[in-house]
Amino acid sequence: MRLRVRSAALVLLGALWGAQLALAMEAISTSIAVGMAAALTGFLASYQNVFYYFHECCRNEWISFNKTGLQVDLERKLFGQHIASRVVVKALTGFMNNKNPKKPLVLSLHGWTGTGKNFVSQLMANNIFRRGMESGFVHQFVATAHFPHASQINTYKAQLQEWVRGNVSICGRSMFIFDEMDKMHPGLIDSIKPFLDYYDNLDGVSYRQATFVFLSNAGGESITRVVLDFWKAGRDREEIQLKDLERAMSLEVFNNKNSGFWHTSLIDKNLIDFFVPFLPLEYRHVRMCALAEMEAQKMNLDEDMANEVAKDMIYSPKEERVFSVKGCKTIASKLEYYR
Ligand SMILES: Nc1ncnc2c1ncn2[C@@H]1O[C@H](COP(=O)(O)OP(=O)(O)OP(=O)(O)O)[C@@H](O)[C@H]1O
Ligand SMILES: *[C@@H]1O[C@H](CO)[C@@H](O)[C@H](O)[C@H]1NC(C)=O
Ligand SMILES: *[C@@H]1O[C@H](CO)[C@@H](O)[C@H](O)[C@H]1NC(C)=O
Ligand SMILES: [Mg+2]
Numbered sequence: 001m002r003l004r005v006r007s008a009a010l011v012l013l014g015a016l017w018g019a020q021l022a023l024a025m026e027a028i029s030t031s032i033a034v035g036m037a038a039a040l041t042g043f044l045a046s047y048q049n050v051f052y053y054f055h056e057c058c059r060n061e062w063i064s065f066n067k068t069g070l071q072v073d074l075e076r077k078l079f080g081q082h083i084a085s086r087v088v089v090k091a092l093t094g095f096m097n098n099k100n101p102k103k104p105l106v107l108s109l110h111g112w113t114g115t116g117k118n119f120v121s122q123l124m125a126n127n128i129f130r131r132g133m134e135s136g137f138v139h140q141f142v143a144t145a146h147f148p149h150a151s152q153i154n155t156y157k158a159q160l161q162e163w164v165r166g167n168v169s170i171c172g173r174s175m176f177i178f179d180e181m182d183k184m185h186p187g188l189i190d191s192i193k194p195f196l197d198y199y200d201n202l203d204g205v206s207y208r209q210a211t212f213v214f215l216s217n218a219g220g221e222s223i224t225r226v227v228l229d230f231w232k233a234g235r236d237r238e239e240i241q242l243k244d245l246e247r248a249m250s251l252e253v254f255n256n257k258n259s260g261f262w263h264t265s266l267i268d269k270n271l272i273d274f275f276v277p278f279l280p281l282e283y284r285h286v287r288m289c290a291l292a293e294m295e296a297q298k299m300n301l302d303e304d305m306a307n308e309v310a311k312d313m314i315y316s317p318k319e320e321r322v323f324s325v326k327g328c329k330t331i332a333s334k335l336e337y338y339r
Contacts, residue, residue, distance in 0.1 A: 066127045077292065079285040079328075080282065088276060103197065104195065105211045109215045110216055110217070111223055113327055125175060144183055156188055168205055174210050175210070181215055181218070189266065219250075219277065220278075226244055228320065286331065290335065299339060305335075309334050
């Protein structure tokens with residue numbers, strides 16, 4: 001397939017070049033012609049990635065949403081996040097099955113550290129793109145790594161807009177993940193705002209099929225307070241509903257004057273389609289993370305070791321000690337230490 005694309009391009013370029021060359025050099029020797037063809041092939045080979053990239057996008061075999069796959073993954077691999085699982089499946093199913101969405105899908109994932117926000121974005125990518133996070137159509141930006149200097153904000157803005165525009169023109173179903181959204185410069189968020197809105201197109205590019213995923217710790221404290229109240233009341237964690245968290249979460253998020261995210265009008269302009277809360281994880285979840293990690297590392301499943309690892313984590317608040325302060329983060333490295 002790639003060969004065919006390349007030879008088609010060769011014929012095209014060859015024809016263009018040939019037409020001009022024929023006028024100038026009638027007596028061109030065969031050896032020069034062969035040499036030129038070889039040079040042209042080399043030139044095209046370096047563009048092979050571009051062809052490949054283009055080709056990758058235009059085919060269903062590279063992008064196809066697998067709802068069952070996502071559900072199964074979330075059920076088996078994600079622990080203690082019944083609300084996030086439900087919201088993510090609902091949001092993606094509606095959006096991916098819609099051939100003509102009115103606006104791009106914008107998800108905002110909130111919660112305490114190590115509760116599975118990056119993990120879930122990875123599971124989403126795995127069930128949309130054949131190559132998952134490795135796909136050329138999934139783009140992850142980490143505020144502190146990609147845009148560290150406030151003084152260069154104007155460069156970043158131009159760069160980010162160009163990246164989003166360029167990638168969406170190549171592939172409408174591109175996915176953009178913005179990590180550490182709460183550490184992102186408000187100006188930078190403003191620069192992507194037009195892409196999130198209900199526009200038919202902007203300068204000839206339509207963003208309506210793209211997915212934007214924001215990750216942040218904003219709202220984490222309020223989420224924890226609600227989960228703790230349920231815990232104290234002896235109620236089942238699974239009884240917690242999205243509406244129990246939404247109010248508390250938006251209050252914290254609105255009132256956090258330090259967070260760049262919220263200086264912008266993302267929220268009051270209703271550009272975010274779904275708020276996805278991640279609950280703080282308990283001992284039993286950390287234990288399951290440890291077992292999952294053993295499986296991933298192809299170790300023998302060792303319940304005692306899983307208990308040890310879970311016991312070693314720090315839990316808060318001070319009196320109750322129910323929630324793992326780092327969630328399931330650092331479990332992988334802890335296992336190294338125990339094995
Ligand atoms: N709820 C969960 N279920 C299963 N595994 C989890 C869960 N949360 C975290 N993990 C494991 O811990 C690792 C770290 O979690 P992840 O990077 O998703 O946290 P995060 O919410 O993005 O945290 P931070 O806010 O610090 O970025 C994941 O790669 C995954 O292996
Ligand atoms: C979708 O996911 C399910 C469950 O993981 C899997 O069995 C199935 O083969 C997947 N379908 C496609 C088309 O990849
Ligand atoms: C797509 O995004 C990446 C960053 O993820 C960037 O390096 C690349 O230049 C972008 N492509 C286009 C065509 O703009
Ligand atoms: Mg993260």
